[in-house]
């Protein structure tokens with residue numbers, strides 16, 4: 001039987017009188033690759049912030065088994081700050097080493113190995129201000145991976161990077177997923193999500209669908225995107241995923 005790793009029951013979240021998330025219910029299982037799609041302002045980042053514990057004043061019940069690694073949408077880190085790439089990666093083990101940041105030799109080695117796995121070990125000593133958008137994005141991923149998360153959550157990893165960097169990051173996510181990691185990905189790139197994720201959540205304040213990517217139809221998208229849909233898909237043509245590996 002598949003192991004349930006995240007359970008969300010009757011989740012509601014309001015800011016003053018503004019309902020941001022309404023009656024959200026879902027389960028995520030170990031080794032799922034979940035894509036969360038929805039228009040601007042749908043509540044995707046808010047849902048993620050609730051899952052990672054950044055927002056606590058919600059109503060409902062959330063159970064999470066395992067450690068979360070998080071790659072934020074826009075990194076609030078000041079890139080003009082003089083810090084080297086490997087030091088950014090080491091920040092990911094902050095909780096393990098405590099306030100005084102006494103890293104051990106093994107931590108440096110681990111940072112190097114993860115950077116190597118992501119193809120960015122050549123950046124190890126480079127100042128973060130000198131990295132391209134795609135390089136910095138993979139560095140953020142390295143920072144999330146150094147704590148050995150069971151669940152990796154990414155908020156729009158394609159934002160601000162070119163298509164080559166985007167393809168690279170999706171390839172890395174597929175590899176991590178094959179090795180057993182549960183992945184939750186917020187994205188505006190619907191075609192990529194449908195192709196790479198195995199389940200898709202359609203969010204627009206409430207959860208309009210949560211189904212296998214292969215079963216997604218344009219009707220599912222119409223429910224959340226309405227008039228924007230014309231720009232996104234050919235209406236009345238079901239989305240058909242022929243091969244998940246191309």
Ligand SMILES: Nc1ncnc2c1ncn2[C@@H]1O[C@H](COP(=O)(O)OP(=O)(O)OP(=O)(O)O)[C@@H](O)[C@H]1O
Nearest residue numbers: 015018020038039040041042043044045046047073
């Ligand atoms: N602290 C807050 N105070 C007031 N409103 C908020 C707050 N945080 C989020 N919102 C509102 O909640 C709604 C959902 O925001 P959220 O950032 O979660 O959407 P999103 O789906 O991630 O959007 P995008 O695709 O544009 O990133 C928006 O209307 C936003 O203005």
